[in-house]
Amino acid sequence: MVAAMNAPSTFTGGSEAIALAVLLTEFAMLRxxxxxSQVRLYALQxxxxxxxxxxxxxxxxxxxxxxxxxxxxxxxxxxxxxxxIRFLRESRVELVASHRLGVASMVLISVVAxxxxxxxxxxxxxxxxxxxxxxxxxxxxxILVAFLLVILRSDVVSQAVGFFxxxxxxxxASLVIAAGLPLxxxxxxxxxxxxxxxxxxxxxxxxxxxxxxxSTDPLEQLRG
Amino acid sequence: xxxxxxxLLIAPVTVSLACLWMPVRVAQALSVASGALTVxxxxxxxxxxxxxxxxxxxxVDALSVVFLVAVAFLYLATALFAVGxxxxxxxxxxxxxxxxxxxxFAWAMVITPVVNGLALLWVAVEVTTVVSALxxxxxxxxxxxxxxxxxxxxxxxxxxxxxxxxxxMYYAGSTVFGGxxxxxxxxxxxxxxxxxxxVVRLSFVLAVLGYGxxxxxxxxxxxxxxxxxxxxxxxxxxLSGALLAVSFYAILRFYQVSVRAIGPAFxxxxxxxxxxxxxxxxxxxxxxQRDLKRLLAYSSIxxxxxxxxxxxxxxxxxxxxxxxxxxAHAAAKGTAFFGAGSAVRKFGTKxxxxxxxxxxxxxxxxxxxxxxxxxxxxxxxxxxxxxxxxIVSGGLSDPKDAIGAVLVVLVTxxxxxxxxFAGQTMLGSVxxxxxxxETSRFIVASMVLGLVALxVLGVxxxxxLSNLLARAAGELR
Numbered sequence: 001m002v003a004a005m006n007a008p009s010t011f012t013g014g015s016e017a018i019a020l021a022v023l024l025t026e027f028a029m030l031r032x033x034x035x036x037s038q039v040r041l042y043a044l045q046x047x048x049x050x051x052x053x054x055x056x057x058x059x060x061x062x063x064x065x066x067x068x069x070x071x072x073x074x075x076x077x078x079x080x081x082x083x084x085i086r087f088l089r090e091s092r093v094e095l096v097a098s099h100r101l102g103v104a105s106m107v108l109i110s111v112v113a114x115x116x117x118x119x120x121x122x123x124x125x126x127x128x129x130x131x132x133x134x135x136x137x138x139x140x141x142x143i144l145v146a147f148l149l150v151i152l153r154s155d156v157v158s159q160a161v162g163f164f165x166x167x168x169x170x171x172x173a174s175l176v177i178a179a180g181l182p183l184x185x186x187x188x189x190x191x192x193x194x195x196x197x198x199x200x201x202x203x204x205x206x207x208x209x210x211x212x213x214x215s216t217d218p219l220e221q222l223r224g
Numbered sequence: 225x226x227x228x229x230x231x232l233l234i235a236p237v238t239v240s241l242a243c244l245w246m247p248v249r250v251a252q253a254l255s256v257a258s259g260a261l262t263v264x265x266x267x268x269x270x271x272x273x274x275x276x277x278x279x280x281x282x283x284v285d286a287l288s289v290v291f292l293v294a295v296a297f298l299y300l301a302t303a304l305f306a307v308g309x310x311x312x313x314x315x316x317x318x319x320x321x322x323x324x325x326x327x328x329f330a331w332a333m334v335i336t337p338v339v340n341g342l343a344l345l346w347v348a349v350e351v352t353t354v355v356s357a358l359x360x361x362x363x364x365x366x367x368x369x370x371x372x373x374x375x376x377x378x379x380x381x382x383x384x385x386x387x388x389x390x391x392x393m394y395y396a397g398s399t400v401f402g403g404x405x406x407x408x409x410x411x412x413x414x415x416x417x418x419x420x421x422x423v424v425r426l427s428f429v430l431a432v433l434g435y436g437x438x439x440x441x442x443x444x445x446x447x448x449x450x451x452x453x454x455x456x457x458x459x460x461x462x463l464s465g466a467l468l469a470v471s472f473y474a475i476l477r478f479y480q481v482s483v484r485a486i487g488p489a490f491x492x493x494x495x496x497x498x499x500x501x502x503x504x505x506x507x508x509x510x511x512x513q514r515d516l517k518r519l520l521a522y523s524s525i526x527x528x529x530x531x532x533x534x535x536x537x538x539x540x541x542x543x544x545x546x547x548x549x550x551x552a553h554a555a556a557k558g559t560a561f562f563g564a565g566s567a568v569r570k571f572g573t574k575x576x577x578x579x580x581x582x583x584x585x586x587x588x589x590x591x592x593x594x595x596x597x598x599x600x601x602x603x604x605x606x607x608x609x610x611x612x613x614x615i616v617s618g619g620l621s622d623p624k625d626a627i628g629a630v631l632v633v634l635v636t637x638x639x640x641x642x643x644x645f646a647g648q649t650m651l652g653s654v655x656x657x658x659x660x661x662e663t664s665r666f667i668v669a670s671m672v673l674g675l676v677a678l679x680v681l682g683v684x685x686x687x688x689l690s691n692l693l694a695r696a697a698g699e700l701r
Contacts, residue, residue: 166381173392174391189346202358218370
């Protein structure tokens with residue numbers, strides 16, 4: 001009886017599972033050797049984020065989130081991955097050995113960072129209205145691992161995907177603590193992301209055109 | 225004057241689109257006209273700054289107008305400079321792209337203080353990033369491509385954090401306004417006293433880190449010297465004089481809400497820490513620079529540090545000084561970059577060791593570059609002398625702000641680096657075979673405009689501008 005009372009509801013369990021899936025795909029992106037795999041993982045992660053928005057829309061009757069889920073799906077699951085994969089196909093670059101550390105070391109560091117993010121963010125006095133509050137901690141963990149993806153992979157596609165997935169982490173955080181953000185603002189934010197993706201794409205092309213590689217190793221003339 | 229806000233929203237972006245199709249000479253003329261129109265619209269707003277338009281989505285107050293003055297002035301001056309710098313001979317494709325990007329970049333910076341609310345503010349700052357990243361790469365060199373990639377990546381990651389700050393502030397507001405509301409400034413200010421303090425603290429720190437990346441605060445400044453040095457000089461001038469300022473504006477909007485919600489102590493301490501770090505590091509790096517444009521870039525980091533430290537002082541006069549510093553820095557840094565562009569074009573190098581006898585070779589822009597450098601070193605009678613005097617006076621008026629004394633020492637260190645440069649490059653003997661004469665009268669005109677503005681700000685700022693600064697400082701208390 002007591003155990004039944006303490007068990008999470010279907011909504012809590014489902015939403016936390018999706019938030020956890022977002023974090024796990026980030027780890028998979030970190031260790032994926034192929035740029036194409038990374039982009040597909042990003043699409044999968046974006047699908048989870050769109051699914052989370054749809055889940056909240058259905059269970060909490062937030063009509064605006066239906067539109068957000070649909071737009072997020074179109075842009076982040078379909079358009080952005082297609083743009084990047086088309087570029088990879090044109091550049092005929094597939095395998096990019098860009099791990100700055102061994103895979104095991106990278107994952108270990110990321111686990112520590114994710115745990116730090118989860119517990120620190122989770123300890124904040126924030127009480128989410130629509131989603132279980134631990135999901136906010138998972139979003140914090142995902143954002144930190146996205147930073148590590150940018151730092152620990154030395155190729156332009158990984159770094160761009162790291163930025164895109166950082167935005168997914170912020171989207172999860174937004175769904176947890178700001179699900180009521182007006183739809184018009186959400187749409188503007190997504191459109192802005194699309195513009196950023198196009199500019200990242202242009203600069204990746206410029207880099208590849210000049211160096212014939214996706215590695216960032218040639219980018220050492222300037223020291224900040 | 226709601227219509228003036230609509231004009232600001234439409235004019236530069238329309239000109240940007242037109243530049244894609246027009247001959248380069250027409251694009252140049254349109255850019256100058258758009259800069260002049262922007263200055264005119266902003267001038268209309270100075271006496272009565274609080275205005276809204278388009279159902280409240282556009283709104284300016286005294287604080288917004290201060291930053292609009294800086295951006296609009298530099299837009300006009302840089303457009304003039306660009307006419308001399310980007311000749312039609314460089315090619316129609318390059319010229320069209322450059323002026324289209326230039327006006328779009330200026331538009332993004334103009335609308336940043338015009339939009340109402342933290343979410344649209346973030347969108348506007350993100351647009352400034354993507355447009356300026358393309359402009360940094362436009363010269364199509366290895367170094368420009370590298371600088372552009374690093375800038376886009378670092379600034380975008382920073383803005384990701386700034387977006388999180390916006391979301392967290394939205395949550396803070398939702399505890400008062402309920403689940404769905406607009407993030408308009410007046411609404412946030414009205415309810416801020418009831419926002420949960422720990423959440424506001426988190427949001428403010430995230431905002432300072434996020435927007436601080438674009439402002440060039442240490443330790444998230446590393447893109448800045450590379451982008452400033454490798455971008456075409458008109459873009460460098462806008463990056464330094466206007467883009468850093470509008471990023472600071474974004475921080476001030478969070479500062480405003482945070483001070484209302486949790487009191488001034490915490491926001492001031494955060495800004496003090498990052499400001500001191502920026503000032504100290506920039507002062508150290510300034511003396512060792514060998515590249516003319518990187519030198520100016522580190523000077524920008526130093527001045528952003530001054531702004532952050534000034535905001536940490538409790539005396540109202542320091543805040544007035546900070547806002548005046550935004551204007552004076554825009555004028556001084558724009559003029560200095562114009563002079564640097566003239567020198568680089570004449571000598572064909574950015575290396576300080578190879579530039580000699582600038583005053584002898586460039587009869588107008590050479591001396592004006594020295595004057596702009598002296599202005600940046602806070603020498604009288606220029607605007608930065610007045611603004612730093614106000615900031616330091618404010619700091620020394622309260623014993624708790626004794627850091628004001630440290631500020632004086634560190635700024636003096638930074639000043640030494642710039643003065644050393646001025647003596648080295650401008651007063652030496654002219655290298656053999658160097659032809660005496662200016663590269664363009666438009667470059668000279670843009671520098672005269674900048675220096676006159678810098679001197680007016682130092683000697684006797686117009687009464688309406690002084691009133692505007694006082695009102696804006698009042699809005700930040």
